[in-house]
Amino acid sequence: MEGPARGRRRRVIALRAVLPCLALIAFAGSSAEAQTLTPDLFRPQRDGFLTAQNSPLRKIGDKSDPTADPTDPANDPKLRDKDVAPPAPSRIGQIPTYGLPAANGAAGSGFDSLNRTRKKPKFYPGQAKPKPPPGPGTPALSTPAAPLVSIGRERLAVPPSETANKLPIPPAMAGTVVGQPPRKRLLIDNDPFGAVGDYVGGFLVKSAVELSGGYDTNPARLPEPHGSPFYVVAPEFLAVSDWERHAVVADLRGSFTGYGNQMPQIVDGAVSPAPTDVDRPNFIGHVDGRLDVSHDLRLTAQTRLLVTTDNPGSPNIQAGLARYPIYTTLGGTFGFDQNFNRLEIAAGGTVDRTAYQQSKLTDGAFFSNDDRDFNQYGGIGRVSYDLLPGVKPFGEIEGDTRVHDLQFDRSGFQRDSNGGYAKAGTSFEFSRLLTGEISIGYAARNYIDPRLERLQGLLTSASLIWNATPLTTARFFSDTQIAETTLPLTSGVLVHTYTFEVDHDFRRWLTGIGRFTFGTLDYQGNVRRDKTYSLEGDLIYKMTRNLWLKGTLRRDILDSNVPLSSSASTVVMLGVRLQN
DSSP states (O other): OHHHHHHHHHHHHHHHHHHHHHHHHHHHHHHHHHOOOOTTTOOOOBTTBOOSSSOTTSOTTOTTOTTOOTTOGGGOTTTTTTTSOOOOOOOTTOOOOOSSOOSTTSOSSEEOTTOOEEOOOOOOTTOOOOOOOOOTTOOOOOOTTOOOEEETTEEESSOHHHHHHHOSSOHHHHTOSTTOOOOOOOOOOSOTTSOOOEEETTEEEEEEEEEEEEEESOTTOOSSOOOEEEEEEEEEEEEEEOOSSOEEEEEEEEEEEEESSOOOSEETTEEOSSOSBOOEEEEEEEEEEEEEOSSSEEEEEEEEEEEEEOOTTOTTSOTTBSBOOEEEEEEEEEEEEEEETTEEEEEEEEEEEEEEOOEEBTTSOEEOOGGGOEEEEEEEEEEEEOOBTTEEEEEEEEEEEEEESSSSOTTSOOOOEEEEEEEEEEEEEETTTEEEEEEEEEEEEEESSTTSOOEEEEEEEEEEEEEEETTEEEEEEEEEEEEOOOSTTOOEEEEEEEEEEEEEEEETTEEEEEEEEEEEEEEETSSOEEEEEEEEEEEEEEOSSSEEEEEEEEEEEEEESSTTOOEEEEEEEEEEEEEO
């Protein structure tokens, strides 16, 4: 019983082992019958099976194949090793790459892998939108029409020795590195013909000089015009610190105007009110400093210098002068600036010194001007509040004391005084179209001499810039000053000046400027009232960043209620500006 049972068990095990093999052979035969073969590579099948001659494993162009077609290019031994592409490399063990960049952090707009909306980049007006950077796996760009050179099993667009010569700039700068983020765009140069300047240590330094020449029909502003040619030399210097903390700014500007003709000593049978030599220097400069003690506390300081003469046509000019006496005003301000969130408080002390040279007369004698020399001490405070973005109202108050070197002046009056002003206004910025500051207030000055009445009046101050169009800019300036005088029984001069200016760029290199100035001079305690008008037109041709040509035509008018004090003048000037 055990013998027949054991035999049947062995036959069953053998049958189970043979069945998979038979099924595999049957599946291979049916697949071979159903497969469509390429006639260029395989020969006719025999009984549904591939022979050694038509097998795809056979080497192409093998001469041992008796059925090979000698006219087939694939069987040409001269071409098979040169033009036939090598087999594709295996993907086993290789990391797959894709043509699309990764979602997270791949772009600055759209959505990332966490479905977060990214902020779209902003571009400047007229700026072309950059193309999206190539993502990881994107093949590097090759030079068009470059020959393919085989090195082993790899192919390069150009030989390795010539790769560096084909690229004009490094790939990192060209933006061709795979996965490199887009480079940050630089700001557009608003003034393509402006001075570039040089860096000296931590300062950006810009300098310029203007050389001009022309003709003035009445340089001394006499009632009877007497013209003269003239020249002007006007240097400029600007230095601005480039520090993370603290700041220093130096702005120095000067000029010298020389005339070719001398003015007459006698006008209408009387001694001329103007000197024979009307050459005039002028310099104005200031150096500002800021020390950042903390985020909200800053110490500020300023030193200033003014060198000039009395204006032609002024009643303060002595008769019989050989030239204008030069006076100098040197001063400084020292204070602090403190922020309390939106509230800002600034305060400081001021000190100024004004000194005149001696007057040289036409007969060679000298006349002292010590009675016009004085010191001024004062203080100033300002409170402002950041009410809205771009709107910052403020209030300002100032007080000072003037002490003259001599107690009595040339007319026997005591000129020492106390005065000041108070004003309120706001600074604003509306979409960069209208920016500036405007204020209104009241100014007054009391003199020690009871014969001199109180000097007082409305104070107006403004500095507005309106960018009407990208090519046109309008500006408005207003200022009020209290000036000293030597006229008897006259307290001082309340001077209001209003200037309106329009700049228009016909081309980037051609700019036209129109300017109108109106001023009033109120000699309080005196019947004299003067009005000044000035209409000017400039045309600037910007050849390069370092060379400009400038032409000027100006008409000046002084209208006074005092006889023989009015004057008019026309100025024509052509010059060149050299800057760096």
